[in-house]
Amino acid sequence: MTLLKVLRYDPAKAERPYFDQHEVEDVKGLTVLDALLRIKDDVDSTLAIRYSCKSAICGSCATTINDQNRLACQTQLSSLGKVVKVEPLAGYSITKDLVVDMRPFWDQMRRVLPYFITRSPDPERERLQTPEEMKRIEEATWCIQCGACSSSCPVMWTDERYIGPAAFVKAWRFVADSRDEGAGERLDRINNEFGVWRCHTIFRCVNSCPKDINPTVAIESLRKALVKRSLRRKVAVQVPPS
Ligand code: F3S
Numbered sequence: 001m002t003l004l005k006v007l008r009y010d011p012a013k014a015e016r017p018y019f020d021q022h023e024v025e026d027v028k029g030l031t032v033l034d035a036l037l038r039i040k041d042d043v044d045s046t047l048a049i050r051y052s053c054k055s056a057i058c059g060s061c062a063t064t065i066n067d068q069n070r071l072a073c074q075t076q077l078s079s080l081g082k083v084v085k086v087e088p089l090a091g092y093s094i095t096k097d098l099v100v101d102m103r104p105f106w107d108q109m110r111r112v113l114p115y116f117i118t119r120s121p122d123p124e125r126e127r128l129q130t131p132e133e134m135k136r137i138e139e140a141t142w143c144i145q146c147g148a149c150s151s152s153c154p155v156m157w158t159d160e161r162y163i164g165p166a167a168f169v170k171a172w173r174f175v176a177d178s179r180d181e182g183a184g185e186r187l188d189r190i191n192n193e194f195g196v197w198r199c200h201t202i203f204r205c206v207n208s209c210p211k212d213i214n215p216t217v218a219i220e221s222l223r224k225a226l227v228k229r230s231l232r233r234k235v236a237v238q239v240p241p242s
Contacts, residue, residue, distance in 0.1 A: 001023045001024065001025055001026065001082075002023070002024050002025075002026040002035075002077055002078075002080070002081075002082055002083070002084055003021060003022075003023060003024075003082060003083045003084070004021070004022045004023075004024050004035055004036075004039070004077075004084050004086065005019040005020070005021050005083065005084065005085045005086065006019065006020045006021075006022065006036065006039070006047065006086045006097070006098070007019055007020075007085075007086065007087040007088060007097065007098065008020050008047070008097050009088075009094050009096070009097060010096050010097070011093075011094060011095075011096070012096075017094075019085070020044070020047075022039050022043060024038065024039070024077065026077045026078045028078065029076070030076070030077045030078070031072065031073055031074065031075055031076060031077060032063075032065055032070075032072040032073075032075045032076075032077055032080075032084065032086060033049070033051055033054060033061050033071075033072035033073040033075075034077075035077050035084075036049050036072060036086065036098070037049070037051075047097055047098075048095070048096035048097035048098060048099045049061070049072075049097065049098045049099065050098070050099045051072065051073060053073070054073045055073065056071050056073055056074040056144070056210060056211075057144060058144065059071070059144035059145050059146030059147070060146070061073050062089055062146035062147055062148045062151070062210070063086055063087065063088060063089060063098050064086070064087040064088065064089060064090060064151075065080065065084065065085070065086050065087075066080055066081070066084060066085055067085070068207070068208060069089060069148035069149075069151055069152045069208035069210075070148065070208075070210055071146060071148070071210045072086070074210055086098065088100045089147055089148070089151035090151050090152070090157065091150065091151045091152075091153070091156050091157045091160075092104060092105065092147075092151065102147060104160045105145075105147045105150060105164075105166065108150065108160075108162075108163050108164050108166070108167040109145065109166065109167050109170060111163055111167060111189055112163065112167045112168070112170055112171035112174075112186055112189055112190065113171075113174070113182060113185060113186050113189065114167075114170045114171075114174070115174075116174065116177075116179065116180055116182075117174075117180060117181055117182025117185065118179070118180070118181050118182075119181050120181065127179040128179075129177075129178055129179060130178075133177075133178040136176045136177075136178075137172075137173050137176045137177050139213055139214070139217075140169050140170070140172050140173035140176070140213065140218060141173055142211045142212075142213055143166065143169050143170065143173070143211065143213055144210075144211060145166060145170075146210065147166060148208045148209060148210060149164075149165040149166050149169075149205035149206075149208050149209050149213075149215050150164035150165055150166045150167070150205070151208075152204040152205055152207070152208040153165055153202065153204055153205050154200075154202055154204065155198060155199065155200060155202070159194070159198075161194045162194050162198050163189075163190060163194055163195055163196075163198075165199075165205035165215035165216075165218075165219065166215070168190065168196060168199075168215060168218050168219050168222060169213060169215050169218045171186050171189075171190055171218070171222060172218035172221055172222055173218075174186060175187065175222065175225060176221065183225070184229075187222070187225060187226055187229060190222060190226075191226050196219050196222045196223050196226070197223070199216070199219050201216060203216060
């Protein structure tokens with residue numbers, strides 16, 4: 001048996017957060033999400049959890065499990081030991097129990113313009129990419145926007161104006177895409193005190209990504225792109241007009 005400690009908190013009732021404890025049989029193949037749903041179905045239907053696909057695709061069930069951000073649907077209960085603690089993602093306000101208010105996360109995402117920007121006339125067929133160009137952005141496209149990385153970042157805990165690792169990965173996904181023409185606007189948006197220069201390379205975001213994306217590579221790549229752009233501008237300014 002595994003002892004599952006689940007954080008409970010209902011701000012509407014003005015109660016203090018506390019841990020509910022349940023004994024769960026750790027049968028092979030049972031995920032943390034399965035265990036939580038068993039509790040919800042059989043013991044206490046008031047337990048609030050967010051989930052959807054149960055397949056590590058939608059990112060909805062990201063929670064803090066034994067002090068590490070993970071997807072509950074992807075985490076085998078038997079891999080965690082005999083005592084398992086489940087808490088909502090840190091850094092966001094709790095709506096109820098394991099459900100947090102993700103609006104600041106989506107606001108951060110919107111700040112980097114997370115969509116294709118094209119200005120050149122549409123080609124007759126689709127905009128093509130070489131395999132090498134695709135390789136450059138491939139890792140960033142794995143992101144399922146679960147929020148595990150941003151929630152683990154201590155800089156974000158202290159200032160929600162910080163754009164955060166998930167949005168930086170999204171920014172890099174488009175800045176590095178050979179088909180996109182909006183890199184300049186995106187770089188402008190992350191080139192400030194809440195952007196890439198605010199990262200203290202704490203690396204918690206790297207350890208918490210359930211898709212093995214390394215946000216710090218994206219952050220460093222964006223910094224390099226900003227430096228290169230600034231050097232190009234400096235050179236351009238120094239060249240006297242002919
Ligand atoms: Fe935060 Fe990751 Fe940077 S944890 S400080 S975004 S390396």
